[in-house]
Amino acid sequence: MKKLTGLVGGALVAASFAMPAKADTLRFAVGFPSGAPIEAAQKYAEAVKELTNNKHRVRIFELSLLSHSEMSEGINKGLADVGYLLTAYSPSDYPFSNLGADMSMSVALNDQIPEKEGMAYSGAMLEYIMLNCSECLEEFKKNNQVYTGVVSTPVYTMFCNSPVDTVEELKGKRIRISGAPWARWAREFGAQPVALPIGEAYEALSQGVVDCTFFSATELTNFNLIEVVKNIVTDIPGGLYAAGGAATLNKTKWDKFSAAEKEALLKAGSVMTSEVTYRYQKQAMDDLEKARQKGINVMKADPELLKKSHEFISKDLAYIPEFYAQEYKLDPARMKDLSGTMSKLVDKWSDIVAKADIKSAEDLQKLYWDEVYSKIDVDKYGN
Secondary structure: OOEOOOHHHHHHHHHOOOOOOOOEEEEEEEOOOOOHHHHHHHHHHHHHHHHOOOOEEEEEEEOOOOOOOOHHHHHHOOOOOEEEEEHHHOHHHOHHHHHHHOOHHHHHHOOOOOOOHHHHHHHHHHHHHHHHOHHHHHHHHHOOEEOOOEOOOOOEEEEEOOOOOOHHHHOOOEEEEOOHHHHHHHHHOOOEEEEOOHHHHHHHHHOOOOOEEEEEOOHHHHOOHHHOOOEEEOOOOOOOOOOEEEEEEEHHHHHOOOHHHHHHHHHHHHHHHHHHHHHHHHHHHHHHHHHHHHOOEEEOOOHHHHHHHHHHHHHHHHHHHHHHHHHOOOOHHHHHHHHHHHHHHHHHHHHHHHHOOOOOHHHHHHHHHHHOHHHOEOOOOOO
């Protein structure tokens, strides 16, 4: 069994490639116009070029080639060789993977890692999908895809037109949500969840189609929401978006790679994961400061609302495996087992991140590599 070597040995991996006459170009579709996903994709492209000794290069398609809703099928059909895949857009295709992602509200109950929640959750999702959930890898395979890196945002805050920070003020509000846990949270407080593509949030807020939306602070600049948002509540609803693969490869393309090429692309995947996670967190902190400077009202939730929110999250986490079993006709015992595994991994990674001295994306990449990627059998992965 061939396990992966460290990224420090990347030069050795690159040396195993003969210098190509002409580099093969991988098309990387990213459904964002700017911000952390694009910056991370650029680092991914550099890593692929270096680790394959220029045999493979990456061309990034920003907000073109494939939209978020087209990404899964587009990677499947080979319209893109690599894609920034958000699996929540195709829920019936990825129930096992999305189960782990939908438990992200658990980070709201842990104050051990403030402003590093996404770093811990990325690690937990990597370990869950790559090492503990064979069904997760199988559902990517069924979609002709190979998972090599996670999507993970900072924690979700609430952007609103008017101040909404109490239980009473939430009642009747129309809130754009990003997934089932946030829809249930909204209903718990008498609000109306509204499903809208991320690209329509600006117009929906500016025209009053919705009163609020749940986003990480990074979308203030990624989608220019800083121009229309007037109020931000930073500690509700909590949770984060982790449903997807930041560098999901077309499996037909993957199958043609040598073992050395696959190892290089997994290493590049670890770079993509660490870069997008680290940059997202830094951007979130920077964007909140920009919001304050612009005069946007940045506030905390009323203590009673925060207390009731935490009570709901605890109850909902126990419901999630039941929901997935019913919604997708899956084995209830297996879903409960997997949710238990994910819960333990979140605790594990919260401890790891709390104790680690993370000052750069490179520090984070080493954590992910040592704990997860280095344990992958490259000869079997993706088969």
